[in-house]
Amino acid sequence: MAETEKRIALLIDADNAPAAKIDVILAEVARHGVANVRRAYGNWKSPAMKGWEAVLHEYAIRPVQQFAYSKGKNASDMAMVIDAMDLLYAGKLDAFAIVSSDADFTPLVMRLLTEGVKVYGFGAQQTPEPFVNACTTFTYVEALGQPSDAGGGSTKAWPAKQLRGDTRLVQMLRNAVEAAGEDDGWAHLGAVGSQIGNQASFDSRNYGYRKLSDLIDAIGLFEVKRQGQVVLVRDKPRSHGGRRS
Known part of the structure; x- marks a missing residue:
């Protein structure tokens, strides 16, 4: 184990992340340190969030309720950014793990990096490149899977x-x-x-x-x-x- 484990904030954009992958995402985050802050953002009254509700308690993830205040605007994204900056300024974290496939978080990632903290990103393969490239490390959730697979995940090895x-x-x-x-x-x-x-x-x-x-x-x-x-x-x-x- 490392000399001092990194303290990590795990922030999940539940509107744009698969609940079925949370176990392997948490296992991956654990390679870098301890996720002592775990939050998932979304409109929990939406039927689309049912998959997430089932895993919140199991993995001690705190749901953060955000209503859609106006059509076409994502209040969850805004709440997540505000929380990330509050956590950053509290100065008690070494890294952030952001789970999303939304490129709107790219400026947030770049801002966090300027403060010397690492940002580990997790999202689907269709995640836009600016967000992928901004992170310290970005891992496609499709690449995280059964360790028995030849490639270490469900992503087929490129020839x-x-x-x-x-x-x-x-x-x-x-x-x-x-x-x-x-x-x-x-x-x-x-x-x-x-x-x-x-x-x-x-x-x-x-x-x-x-x-x-x-x-x-x-x-x-x-x-x-x-x-x-x-x-x-x-x-x-x-x-x-x-x-x-």
């Missing part, structure tokens, strides 16, 4: 061609390997993971791979060397000459 076709992913991995590399080009995988975390929101499970090392193996763009528990990674020479274009 090598699809991985290599994701230019953002390729550039992010190459930048991280280069930044963490020694003079001979070899980089410790742990250092590569840290570099990626500093660059952008990333979770290998979003691509169907349980660990970063599995994704590195699958993408086929890097040499991998294992020395006991140590995994070293180096960019493969490019066919058009040189290690760097």
Whole structure:
């Protein structure tokens, strides 16, 4: 266990999050610290919220009632933002976990990050990229599932061609390997993971791979060397000459 566990506020946009995934979301949050604040926001009088009502008591999540004051406006979003800022200014938290697929929370995430707290996001695969990329780490709820699955969740593993076709992913991995590399080009995988975390929101499970090392193996763009528990990674020479274009 870590020296001091992070204190985390778990804030759930229940209008835009699946109740069926709350157990695996909580398990994931527990990897980062203790969720000693747990709140779910929504209009609990709505029939659509029945799925959430069943799990609130089981997981000690406090429901926050918000009526729709006017048509087309989401009062739950506003209440969640206000609570997040109140919690931030109280100064007793190290991180926030925000469960939503709504890009409207992007400015909130960016504001929290400026105060030095981490923001772990959870949402569906259709979550808009600005929200995904703003978070310290964003995990698709579809990627969280049965640990017996080959990829560690219910997201199907991307084949090598699809991985290599994701230019953002390729550039992010190459930048991280280069930044963490020694003079001979070899980089410790742990250092590569840290570099990626500093660059952008990333979770290998979003691509169907349980660990970063599995994704590195699958993408086929890097040499991998294992020395006991140590995994070293180096960019493969490019066919058009040189290690760097």
